[in-house]
Amino acid sequence: MILFYKAFFYFCKMNNKKLIIAIDGYSSSGKSTIAKSLAKKLKYIYVDSGAMYRAVTYKLLKNNIDFKNIDKIKEILKSTTIDFIIQNGENIIFLDNECVEDKIRSLYISSHVSEVSAIPEVREFLVKIQRKLGEKGGIVMDGRDIGTVVYPNADLKFFIDADINIRAKRRHLEMEAKTGEKINLEDVKNNLVKRDKIDSSRKHSPLKLADDAIVINTDNMTKEEQLQYIFDIVKKKEDELNSSS
Numbered sequence: 242m243i244l245f246y247k248a249f250f251y252f253c254k255m256n257n258k259k260l261i262i263a264i265d266g267y268s269s270s271g272k273s274t275i276a277k278s279l280a281k282k283l284k285y286i287y288v289d290s291g292a293m294y295r296a297v298t299y300k301l302l303k304n305n306i307d308f309k310n311i312d313k314i315k316e317i318l319k320s321t322t323i324d325f326i327i328q329n330g331e332n333i334i335f336l337d338n339e340c341v342e343d344k345i346r347s348l349y350i351s352s353h354v355s356e357v358s359a360i361p362e363v364r365e366f367l368v369k370i371q372r373k374l375g376e377k378g379g380i381v382m383d384g385r386d387i388g389t390v391v392y393p394n395a396d397l398k399f400f401i402d403a404d405i406n407i408r409a410k411r412r413h414l415e416m417e418a419k420t421g422e423k424i425n426l427e428d429v430k431n432n433l434v435k436r437d438k439i440d441s442s443r444k445h446s447p448l449k450l451a452d453d454a455i456v457i458n459t460d461n462m463t464k465e466e467q468l469q470y471i472f473d474i475v476k477k478k479e480d481e482l483n484s485s486s
Contacts, residue, residue, distance in 0.1 A: 257483045259285065259379030262475065263388035265448065266401030267440075268433050269408035269415070271459040271467065275401060276383035277332070278468045283381070283475065287332050288374050290384030290391070291354075293323055293367050295345035296336040298357040302349075308356055318366045346419040351432055355439035358385075364446055385440055388451040397478055398454040399471060407460055409433055 262279070266272040273289055280287030300306075300321060306313050324335045333342045344350075357363055364386075371391045374380060382391065388398035403411075409430035416424050440448040450456065455474065459467055 257479070259377070260396035260475065260479060260482070261375050261378050261392050261394075262381045263392050263395040263398045263451075263454075264381065264383040264401060265385055265388050265398070265451070265454065266383075267403070267408065267448070268436050269412040270401040270403040271411070271464070272383045272399075272401040274464060275399075275459075275467050275471060276381045278464070279471055279475070280381040281330075282468065282472055283379075286374065286380045288325065288371065288380060288382040289332065289334070290367070290371055290382055290387060292334045292342075292345060293370070294358045294363070295350050295354050296323055296334055296341055297321065297363055297367070298350055298354045299341055299345050300336060301357060302353060308353075308360065311360070311362055314360065315362050318362065321366075323367075323370060343419055346416060348416060348424060348428065348432065351416075351436070355436045355443075359439060359443040359445065361445045364390075368446075385448040386446040388454055389449060390446045393451075396482070397475060398451050400450050400454040400456045401459060402456065403459045405430065405433060405437075 262276075262285070264272045264276045264279075268291075273291065276289070277287050279285070297318075300317065301308065301314065304317065306317060308314070320337075322335075322337055324338075325332045326335055327333070333340055334345070335341070368391055371382060371387075375382065375392060378396075384391070388395055388400070409426060412433060413424060413426045413429045416422075416429065437448075457467065457470065462470070
């Protein structure tokens with residue numbers, strides 16, 4: 242009888258529902274940091290959708306493709322592959338089997354990514370990949386339209402926000418650490434303001450708050466506090482779903 246209960250408990254544990262968690266928000270609001278840490282703590286897959294748009298932007302710029310030449314963009318997307326590979330515990334993005342993790346984080350790419358993200362054909366191409374990645378659940382994905390377009394039926398949706406000056410300082414430090422170059426803080430802030438406007442006003446899949454999203458302002462929260470706050474909400478949701486199944 243004891244062995245039966247042990248086997249039953251193990252079966253239930255193995256069949257616990259894993260959630261689809263959507264985390265949206267403005268650039269440098271802290272959503273990627275939260276998403277990465279949450280996925281690691283939950284042992285879920287983490288997908289940085291923003292990196293996918295950066296990778297496509299990098300490829301178009303590298304090949305001198307005019308962003309208005311939709312036929313050419315559609316053609317180049319046919320031969321485009323994007324993969325995430327875990328290296329030293331981190332999700333590293335590969336474009337056409339080339340690691341581009343550092344190359345896509347420059348201010349040059351940042352200055353063009355919102356324009357590329359607004360191209361419907363690019364969004365359609367990447368949304369298909371993103372949905373495929375989350376088919377079995379157990380995924381944390383961050384971006385700008387994850388809870389509204391990619392996973393409108395996500396089990397949990399969060400919207401991360403922060404003051405523009407705080408976001409600019411965060412992005413400034415991140416970019417200098419990634420590139421090893423000195424970057425002007427005001428240029429970074431202006432870039433964020435521009436991206437906010439483009440992302441929020443574009444016709445296709447604009448950045449907006451989902452009706453059922455939980456809003457979190459990270460201005461006065463440490464990374465640890467942010468993670469614990471969201472983790473507690475997720476665990477409660479997991480318990481609710483698995484107790485009713």
